[in-house]
Ligand SMILES: Cc1cc2nc3c(=O)[nH]c(=O)nc-3n(C[C@H](O)[C@H](O)[C@H](O)COP(=O)(O)OP(=O)(O)OC[C@H]3O[C@@H](n4cnc5c(N)ncnc54)[C@H](O)[C@@H]3O)c2cc1C
C-alpha cells in the first residue's frame with residue numbers, strides 16, 4: 001500500500017467518520033483491510049521475495065564465523081525448533097542480532113554511557129561501560145571458553161544437553177567474565193533472542209512471520225473494528241510492515 | 246555569547262499536555278506565546294508505520310534520549326547515586342506532545358478525599374501514619390478543581406460512563422459514551438460484580454465515536470489496533486497534545502513553536518524572572534528568550550531540575566525538614582497479576598485505555614481502621630492489545646527459556662490476562678529530588694538526583710491490593726494466577742509506571758509548597774510551574790486528568806497575572 005493511500009485512509013476517516021459513525025467506518029475499513037491483504041500483484045511478488053529462502057543473508061557485525069555459530073547454537077537452545085514450528089536459527093534470529101549489534105542497539109546510542117562507572121546495587125540497573133556489541137563478543141567468547149574447558153569442544157559441537165548445562169551456568173552468573181557478570185550477558189542475550197523471534201520480519205528475524213503464526217498473532221494489522229466485539233477467538237493471518245508499503 | 250531574541254508575552258518550557266493547554270488558552274486570549282520543546286517536531290503523519298514493537302515499545306523510539314540527559318538514583322541517602330543508564334521503571338517523554346503522544350490515555354479524576362487527604366484522614370483515623378509521612382492538603386478542594394477537570398476532559402475528549410458510586414460529583418457527563426466492552430472485559434466485570442465490587446468502563450481519552458472538541462479539532466473513532474501504549478495513534482483517535490491543543494494555538498497565529506530547543510536556565514532578576522536560556526540542539530547555539538511570563542511545562546523531573554539549576558526557591562533538606570524544592574517526591578505502588586485461562590481470547594486487539602476498573606479498594610472508599618495503610622488503588626483489567634515480544638507470561642514453575650518455555654509462552658499468549666492496581670503513593674521525608682554532584686548532562690549541567698524507596702505503607706498496600714487482584718482473576722475462572730512480587734526496595738529497572746509526582750508541590754503556605762494554587766511560584770510571581778510535580782501526594786489512579794485540570798487552572802492564573810502583575814493569592 002502506498003504512503004498516499006495510507007494517508008488518504010486517515011483523511012477518509014476524517015471526512016466520513018463524523019457523520020457515518022462507528023459501524024459504517026468499521027465496515028469501510030474492513031474493505032480496506034481486504035484490499036490490503038490481497039494487494040496487487042507487484043506487491044505480492046514483493047512479499048514473496050521476503051520469504052525465508054529469499055532473504056539476502058549476510059553479516060553486518062560478526063567478523064568471525066565461529067562467534068556467529070556460537071551465537072546461533074545458543075539462540076537455538078533458548079528458542080528451539082519443535083512440533084509447534086521453527087526455532088531461532090530457522091527464524092533468522094542470529095541475523096537479527098547481528099544486524100542489531102551493528103547499529104544503535106549495539107552501540108547503546110540512546111543510553112547514558114558517561115563515567116565514572118561503579119557496580120551499584122541491583123536496584124540501580126546495569127552500570128557497565130561495555131557497549132552491547134562488546135558485551136556480546138565477550139559473552140560469546142566466555143561461553144566457548146567454558147565449553148572448551150569442560151568438554152574440550154567448541155560450543156556449537158556440544159550436544160544440546162551439554163549446551164544447556166553451559167547456558168545454565170551462564171544464567172546463574174557462574175561463567176568467568178571480565179567487567180560484567182555472565183548472568184547479565186545471559187539476560188540481555190535471552191531478550192535479544194525473543195525479540196528476534198517476534199520483531200517485524202524487516203529486521204531479519206521472524207522469517208515468514210512464523211514467530212507470529214505460532215502465537216496466532218496477526219502482526220502489524222491496522223484495525224480490529226470488525227472483530228473487537230466478537231465472542232470467539234479469531235485466527236487472523238498476520239501481515240507485516242512490508243505488506244503495507 | 247548567547248543571542249538575545251525579541252521579548253514575548255509568555256514562554257513555555259516543554260510542549261506536552263501542560264505546554265499545550267497553556268499555549269491554546271493564552272494565544273486564544275491574545276497573548277504571544279513561544280513554545281520551546283527540546284525534542285523534534287511531529288504530527289500524525291509520522292505514525293503511519295508505527296506498528297513496530299521492537300522500535301517503539303522495546304527500544305523506546307518516542308522517548309527521552311538518555312545519551313543527552315538522564316537522572317541519577319539511590320534508594321536512600323546512604324547509597325552512592327548512580328545514573329539510570331537505560332529507560333525502564335518510567336518512560337519520559339521527548340519531542341512535540343511529550344509523553345502525551347505515547348500514553349495509554351486512561352483519563353481519570355482523583356477523589357475529593359485526595360485534595361484534603363490530611364484533614365480527612367485525621368478526621369476519620371486520627372494520627373494513623375507517623376510524622377515521617379508529609380501528608381498535606383492541596384490548597385484546592387475537589388469542588389474548586391471540578392470545573393477545570395471538565396474543561397480538560399472536553400478539550401481532549403473522553404469516553405466513559407458515570408457508574409462508579411465512589412466518583413466525586415461531575416458537573417457534566419463524559420463527552421463520549423464508553424469504548425466497546427469486549428468479551429474479556431465483560432467477563433472481568435462479571436467477576437468483579439460477583440465479589441461485590443462496582444466495576445465501570447475505564448474513562449479513556451480515546452474516541453468511542455467521531456468527536457469535535459470545543460476548540461473545533463476533529464478526532465476519529467478508535468480502530469482498536471492495539472498499538473496505543475508506547476506508540477502514537479495514526480488515526481487521531483487517541484488524544485494527544487498534537488491533535489487537540491497545539492493546532493489550536495497554531496491557528497491563532499500567535500504561537501511561535503520551536504522544537505530542538507533545550508532550555509538550560511530560567512533567568513531571574515530580583516523577585517521576577519526575565520526569560521529563559523536555551524540551546525539549539527541541532528546547531529549547539531545558545532539563545533536567550535526574554536518573556537513577561539515563564540511557564541515551566543517540562544514534566545516533574547525537569548521542572549524541578551530547572552528551578553534547582555536556576556537557584557529559584559529553597560532546596561528541601563531531609564535532615565532538617567526545611568526547604569520545599571524537591572520535597573514530596575512520590576511514585577506509585579503497582580501490584581499486578583497474570584491469570585492463565587483455558588480458552589483462547591483476542592488479546593491482540595484492544596486500545597490503550599480500553600478497560601474495566603473498580604474503585605472499591607481505592608481512596609478512602611473502604612475502612613482502613615484495622616489496616617496498616619491509608620488510601621488504596623484503582624484496579625483495572627486493560628484490553629490494551631498484547632504484543633509478542635512483550636507478552637511472554639508463563640505459569641509459575643515454567644523455565645524461562647528453552648523447549649518448555651517456548652511451548653508455554655506460545656500456548657499462553659492468547660490465554661493470559663493481566664490485571665493491575667495503581668496504588669497511591671504518599672510523601673515520605675526521605676523521598677526527594679535534588680541535584681547530583683558527580684554526573685552531568687550533554688549541556689554540562691548536573692543531573693537530577695532521585696532518592697526514593699518504598700515505605701511500610703507502600704508494602705502493606707501492595708499485599709492488600711495484590712490479594713484483591715488474585716481474587717478477581719480467580720473469580721474470572723483463571724486456572725492459575727502469578728502475582729508480581731512485593732519488592733522490599735524500589736527497583737529502577739522493570740517498568741512500573743510513569744506516574745511520577747511531586748518535587749514542586751502546590752499549597753496554601755510557602756512553608757510546605759513551591760507554588761500557590763494557581764501554580765504560581767511563591768518567590769517569583771511571573772513564574773508558573775505546572776505538572777504532576779504539583780501533586781503533594783500521588784493518588785490511586787492515572788495522573789493526567791489532574792495534570793490537565795491544574796494546567797487549565799494555571800492558564801487562568803497566567804491570564805489573571807497578565808492583567809494585574811501581582812501574586813494571585
Ligand atoms: C507509557 C506511558 C503510559 C501512560 N499512560 C497514561 C494513562 O493512561 N493515563 C494518564 O493519566 N497518564 C498516563 N501517562 C502519563 C502521561 O503521559 C503524563 O502525565 C503527561 O503526558 C504529562 O504531561 P506533561 O505536559 O506534564 O509532561 P510531558 O508530556 O513529559 O511533556 C514535557 C515536555 O517537555 C519537554 N522538555 C523537558 N525538558 C525540557 C527542557 N529542558 N527544555 C525544553 N523542553 C523540555 C519534553 O521533551 C516533553 O516534550 C503515561 C505515560 C507513559 C510514558
Ligand code: SF4
Pocket residue numbers: 451452466467468469470471472473477478479480481482483595596597
Ligand atoms: S487502539 Fe485506537 S486509539 Fe489506540 S492507536 Fe489504535 S486506533 Fe489509535
